[in-house]
Amino acid sequence: MRDHSIPTIDIIELCLLAGKLMLQNGAETYRVEDTMTRIAASFGIHHSHSYVIPTGIIFSIDGLEPSKLIRISERSTDLEKVTLVNNISRRISGGELSHEQAMMELKELEKANLFFPAWVQISAAAISSACFLIMFDGKWHDFFPALVTGGVGFSCFLYLHYLVKIKFFSEFSASLIIGFMAFLFVTSGLGHEIDKIIIGSVMPLVPGLLITNAVRDLMAGHLVSGLSKGAEAFLTAFAIGSGIAVIFAFY
Structure with missing residues (x-):
């Protein structure tokens, strides 16, 4: 069921942040799209659409909410971040994380430097x-x-x-x-x-x-x-x- 207490635009922002982190750190296109779709479905949005290319992500849902675009200007290889985003996605799907907790963890992961010295x-x-x-x-x-x-x-x-x-x-x-x-x-x-x-x-x-x-x-x-x-x-x-x-x- 759709949790109407969470604004749709906030769910879109969460999906875009997860997709951005994965794409910036070397994830495949299909994996980025699948993760974003699963996160949206976990919050009750079962009709989402994403278009991912190496330099950007377009994400939209059926309804009146506008499509959103995020630009990817820097890309590197950090598969640990990809794995951590996947883990957050699984915990969201399992009901272990709320929207606020997931957004907080993703923002912390965005700031983290996990590269070896x-x-x-x-x-x-x-x-x-x-x-x-x-x-x-x-x-x-x-x-x-x-x-x-x-x-x-x-x-x-x-x-x-x-x-x-x-x-x-x-x-x-x-x-x-x-x-x-x-x-x-x-x-x-x-x-x-x-x-x-x-x-x-x-x-x-x-x-x-x-x-x-x-x-x-x-x-x-x-x-x-x-x-x-x-x-x-x-x-x-x-x-x-x-x-x-x-x-x-x-x-």
């Missing part, structure tokens, strides 16, 4: 780069060069993205540095296979989640979202490849 991200990128080198049939004597190159490259990516909010530029610059460091390691004799060092070191920059979500959205019939995420993944791959290509062109 920069040194943890850089350390993980360095270790994964070295492990990717071994996985791609590299030799153990290139383990340390890949570890250093991957860590330095990812730290440059984080720093440049902090200074300039243009992802293409930071990815291109990071891959440029990775290619240059791999070349230095090989020419100094500390590294042996420059291709394996580069491949392992750029793997932390590869847009794996974007590619996965693009394919998943296309399979689910969300063609606009799937194509736009695929284009974003292509630009990232192009930036990485261009940075490495510049180094090979000069050396």
Whole structure:
């Protein structure tokens, strides 16, 4: 039954906030739409409509209430936030959370910074780069060069993205540095296979989640979202490849 004590516009705001948090942090389009629909249904609104693309959400219900649009200007990857929003949605559906409690928890989650510290991200990128080198049939004597190159490259990516909010530029610059460091390691004799060092070191920059979500959205019939995420993944791959290509062109 519909709880008429809660204004319809407040329910719409709650659904939009949940959808915004999920979309900003790497959720698939179908998951965002499903979560918003379930939250609305939990408060008695069974005829809601949503249109989600990577840069915005339109949400409306049958009746006199106007449709609302929310703009998504920044996107990152934080699957923990996606999981927490899903958990809040399930608790709403189970009757464990009121509208006010759910809105308060979502607003607190919006302000929360759940990212690992920069040194943890850089350390993980360095270790994964070295492990990717071994996985791609590299030799153990290139383990340390890949570890250093991957860590330095990812730290440059984080720093440049902090200074300039243009992802293409930071990815291109990071891959440029990775290619240059791999070349230095090989020419100094500390590294042996420059291709394996580069491949392992750029793997932390590869847009794996974007590619996965693009394919998943296309399979689910969300063609606009799937194509736009695929284009974003292509630009990232192009930036990485261009940075490495510049180094090979000069050396």
